[in-house]
Amino acid sequence: AQSVSQHNHHVILSEAASLELGCNxxxxxxxxxxxxxxxxxQHLQLLLKYFSxxxxxxGIKGFEAEFIKSKFSxxxxxPSVQWSDTAEYFCAVRTSGxxxxxxxxxxxxxxxx
Amino acid sequence: xxxxxxxxxxQILAAGRRMTLRCTQDMRHNAMYWYxxxxxxxxxxxxxSNTAGTTGKGEVPDGYSVSRANTDxxxxxxxxxxxxxxxxxxxxxxxxxxxxxxxxGNGTRLTVT
Numbered sequence: 001a002q003s004v005s006q007h008n009h010h011v012i013l014s015e016a017a018s019l020e021l022g023c024n025x026x027x028x029x030x031x032x033x034x035x036x037x038x039x040x041x042q043h044l045q046l047l048l049k050y051f052s053x054x055x056x057x058x059g060i061k062g063f064e065a066e067f068i069k070s071k072f073s074x075x076x077x078x079p080s081v082q083w084s085d086t087a088e089y090f091c092a093v094r095t096s097g098x099x100x101x102x103x104x105x106x107x108x109x110x111x112x113x
Numbered sequence: 114x115x116x117x118x119x120x121x122x123x124q125i126l127a128a129g130r131r132m133t134l135r136c137t138q139d140m141r142h143n144a145m146y147w148y149x150x151x152x153x154x155x156x157x158x159x160x161x162s163n164t165a166g167t168t169g170k171g172e173v174p175d176g177y178s179v180s181r182a183n184t185d186x187x188x189x190x191x192x193x194x195x196x197x198x199x200x201x202x203x204x205x206x207x208x209x210x211x212x213x214x215x216x217x218g219n220g221t222r223l224t225v226t
Contacts, residue, residue, distance in 0.1 A: 009153070034214055046214045099207075101215055103155045103156040103157075106155045
């Protein structure tokens with residue numbers, strides 16, 4: 001069965017620090033990849049998505065992610081985090097031709113002002 | 114404003130009682146989903162529906178049922194609630210097309226005592 005792994009469960013950073021959150025998936029075929037963010041008390045919102053083409057995708061709020069097919073990875077990055085980035089981040093995968101989205105367990109990011 | 118409406122926002126329910134969580138979307142999306150979110154486990158798919166009249170089981174369907182009588186509504190029913198069903202439940206939908214991400218409702222926080 002497909003699975004998504006997010007190895008960092010909790011991350012604490014100071015403002016202006018750089019961020020990289022890991023995401024690995026287990027599926028050898030064509031995939032669609034997503035990062036969602038959930039701010040405290042809110043629902044999930046789409047940060048960015050990858051379907052095809054340039055493996056480096058840019059999303060909202062200065063986030064970007066790189067799809068590395070050989071490593072089955074889709075890591076999320078931001079050069080300089082802000083206090084307002086404090087949230088939980090979820091990686092998700094949809095295998096091509098299916099309706100199911102599989103989510104990772106999430107990474108809680110706390111940014112210290 | 115187009116989107117997904119979930120009701121109730123929160124509910125405390127005695128074990129053994131029946132409960133229906135409501136989900137309505139006005140975006141005319143064919144695909145709809147129910148997820149539960151639990152600390153440390155991320156989002157897990159309960160049931161999904163590709164289009165009105167069809168439903169499918171996700172990762173954790175036991176104890177839950179769904180129906181999809183029309184495009185807009187996708188209610189989730191707990192026939193006889195148990196404490197392990199204490200969770201936050203999110204309804205989501207997706208437009209047709211391979212490039213479409215999930216859109217989420219604001220969630221229902223359910224506590225089964």
